[in-house]
Amino acid sequence: MKHPGNKSSRHVQSFIFNTAMLLELLVALIVIIALIIMFAHVPVDLKLLVENGEFNQFLKKMFDLIIGIELLKMLCRHDLDSIVEVLLFSVAREMIIEHMPIYYELVGIIAIAILFLVRKYLFVSALDKADDEQ
Numbered sequence: 001m002k003h004p005g006n007k008s009s010r011h012v013q014s015f016i017f018n019t020a021m022l023l024e025l026l027v028a029l030i031v032i033i034a035l036i037i038m039f040a041h042v043p044v045d046l047k048l049l050v051e052n053g054e055f056n057q058f059l060k061k062m063f064d065l066i067i068g069i070e071l072l073k074m075l076c077r078h079d080l081d082s083i084v085e086v087l088l089f090s091v092a093r094e095m096i097i098e099h100m101p102i103y104y105e106l107v108g109i110i111a112i113a114i115l116f117l118v119r120k121y122l123f124v125s126a127l128d129k130a131d132d133e134q
Contacts (some may be wrong), residue, residue, distance in 0.1 A: 015091045036066050056097065063093040084119045088112060 038061070049058045067089050074082040094100075095108040 060097045
């Protein structure tokens with residue numbers, strides 16, 4: 001027996017889902033614009049690298065670009081693998097750029113090891129792809 005409000009609740013759920021997808025696309029477009037702006041500054045950053053030797057600052061900006069690109073891929077693909085990649089790059093960036101005490105570095109190493117273990121043993125991409133097909 002069907003519930004009389006079932007059709008309207010599905011309509012509301014569909015509207016909310018479509019609105020969320022449109023907002024996600026808007027965020028993706030904003031990320032693309034930000035990445036283009038950041039790419040425009042790369043030649044200036046290279047010039048500063050040569051003149052001032054600010055390699056750490058250059059690495060920070062490049063990691064920001066890489067993380068932005070991975071974030072954009074995560075917004076487009078909707079799979080667990082891209083989430084793990086974004087987390088890996090984020091942790092690696094913090095470990096390389098920020099000069100933290102050794103115990104923070106150890107926590108970062110453990111976090112990366114856990115992410116690799118999750119990616120290798122707990123994450124089955126075939127299941128994720130099977131969910132996308134449904």
